[in-house]
Amino acid sequence: MPAAVLKDYSEIFLMTQVKILRAALSLAVMMTVTLSVQAQSGTTRGAQKDAPAPAAPTPAPLPSDAGVLFADAEGYTERKFTEFKQNKVIYSVRLEAEVLQQQRELAAQHAAQLVARGQLKGTDDYYLGLLYMLAGRPETALPELRRFLVASPDADKAFLQRARFVISTQTAGTNQFAEAEAMLAAYARSEPQTPLELFRLHNALSNAYYKDNKLELGAAHAAAAYELMKDPRTEMADAALRARLVGGAGLALVRFKLGLKREAEATAVLEELLRFGLRAPAAHVYGDALALLAQEGHADAAARALDESAATDAPAPEIDGIIDWIDQPPAKLADLRGHVVLLDFWATWCGPCQVTMPKLKTLHERFKSQGLVVIGVTMLYGRARGAPLTPGEELGYLRAFKKEQRLPYGFAVAADEANELRYGVRSIPTAVLIDKRGRVRFITVGASATGDDGLARAIKKLLAEE
Numbered sequence: 001m002p003a004a005v006l007k008d009y010s011e012i013f014l015m016t017q018v019k020i021l022r023a024a025l026s027l028a029v030m031m032t033v034t035l036s037v038q039a040q041s042g043t044t045r046g047a048q049k050d051a052p053a054p055a056a057p058t059p060a061p062l063p064s065d066a067g068v069l070f071a072d073a074e075g076y077t078e079r080k081f082t083e084f085k086q087n088k089v090i091y092s093v094r095l096e097a098e099v100l101q102q103q104r105e106l107a108a109q110h111a112a113q114l115v116a117r118g119q120l121k122g123t124d125d126y127y128l129g130l131l132y133m134l135a136g137r138p139e140t141a142l143p144e145l146r147r148f149l150v151a152s153p154d155a156d157k158a159f160l161q162r163a164r165f166v167i168s169t170q171t172a173g174t175n176q177f178a179e180a181e182a183m184l185a186a187y188a189r190s191e192p193q194t195p196l197e198l199f200r201l202h203n204a205l206s207n208a209y210y211k212d213n214k215l216e217l218g219a220a221h222a223a224a225a226y227e228l229m230k231d232p233r234t235e236m237a238d239a240a241l242r243a244r245l246v247g248g249a250g251l252a253l254v255r256f257k258l259g260l261k262r263e264a265e266a267t268a269v270l271e272e273l274l275r276f277g278l279r280a281p282a283a284h285v286y287g288d289a290l291a292l293l294a295q296e297g298h299a300d301a302a303a304r305a306l307d308e309s310a311a312t313d314a315p316a317p318e319i320d321g322i323i324d325w326i327d328q329p330p331a332k333l334a335d336l337r338g339h340v341v342l343l344d345f346w347a348t349w350c351g352p353c354q355v356t357m358p359k360l361k362t363l364h365e366r367f368k369s370q371g372l373v374v375i376g377v378t379m380l381y382g383r384a385r386g387a388p389l390t391p392g393e394e395l396g397y398l399r400a401f402k403k404e405q406r407l408p409y410g411f412a413v414a415a416d417e418a419n420e421l422r423y424g425v426r427s428i429p430t431a432v433l434i435d436k437r438g439r440v441r442f443i444t445v446g447a448s449a450t451g452d453d454g455l456a457r458a459i460k461k462l463l464a465e466e
Contacts, residue, residue, distance in 0.1 A: 062110070064117040066127035069110035073134050076103040107134035122152060126159050129166070138170045158192055165197055172204040175212055180205055195234040199225050199245065206252060210259075219256035225249045226269075230276065239280070240421050246276055247285035254292065267298055274305040278440050279314050282424030283345075283432065287445030306442050306458055310465070315438045317422040319343065319377060321414045324395050326402060328375060328410020333438055340367075340462045341434040342374045342455075345425045348384060348401050352447040353429040357405055359452050360431075363459060364409045370463045371436070374409035377419055431455060435462045 062068055080099050089095070111131040114120070120128065129144035145163040148155070168183035184201045187193060202225040209218030226249040228234055229242065236242040250273045257266035270289045277286025293301045318333055325331075333341060344360055346353035364374045383389060384397045395413065402411060419425075423432055433442035433455065442458040444451035 064113055066114055066124045069114055070127040070130050073107040073110050076106055104136045107131045111135055161187055168201050169204040172208040195228045199228045215256055215259045222253040222256050226253045243280050243282035243285055243424050271301050278309045279312055281440040283430045283443050283445055284424050284426040286443045302454055309441045312439055316434045316440045319412055319419050321418050322412045323415050324413045326399055326411035336373055337438050338436050339371045339373045343432040344376045345428050345430045346376055346378055350428050355447040356429045361407055367459055376411045379414040379417055433458050
């Protein structure tokens, strides 16, 4: 298992109750993560590390004001992870679960304090409903939020929208479709609203309809969710998150299209995802879409996407944060214009990566004189062959590994996984092919003969372009 790597996360709990209560939770938290190996076509990057459980919450007495009680419970995770960052506590899934459980307990305590106070009025029902949501008690939360909407139609518009959002997502999950649809419609015609929240509302209903086998109804919401995410006017600070949402929404829509026997429409969405994967770039979106296209008998779609991508002006992201270049002069992609560049994302501990290396060596030797530049992009993991290594020791190990494998192309060694995030790399090996004008034109994910053949053909085509 590779060693932990220190990193910053902008979004921690993507699918938690916190996310339901906030449009997007954004915590700058210093964590330590590990990368795990999956023995399939590639190696998937993930986070797992045991850590000591934090102390249970000991809340100081608070005024019984509903807004103060809710703010205290809602802010609990942010306070705890800020504390962990300051104390350099190692992240783990267990740690996250402990903190969320503590937040639930704190919210339940505050809800009980508010109920005990009595004489609820105005926004008290609103805050009590949100406290019950944080406490993991949606069946108790919904009556409070419904009461708030009826009793306080002139309340703060943001409060009304949040109440509609929570009610719609929760009732969708329990197949109360009429109420979920009504709350979504009310949210959509009111302000303030965000494309991301609208996406989540449509996504919640599409998932619920799919589980209930109501494919026509679900397909309409899946299409709306997909359109919201792929719309270039939908701005998000986190490009990697947007790519994940586009990919997930597109594949969900394909699921409906195939279930409704609309194969041609499903193929059109998948081909659109291929093009998005090249433009973003988002290797995982491209790879997932291509795998499904091949399954449906359309593996030739990659060649069409290669041709169509010649019309894009989007430049490939730079590879940054390189702490050492091995047998390769330091270079920016902008400096390599006029060459076809193959970026191979890999790691020494990745078995499928080593399977692809002799093939990359052959491609390098075959096309180097015609302008192909191959760069193996990796990062420091702090370990090799089960032993911890200092950065200097690991760089020495990488040089020895390169010599042992007799690899003639250069390595770019980064301090962290920022380059993988820029390219949407979620499993390795992933090869990204960049044309002479600096545009991503072709991607392969995993180790397969089909991918190798397609990569060789793509290289020949791009070398022949002016």
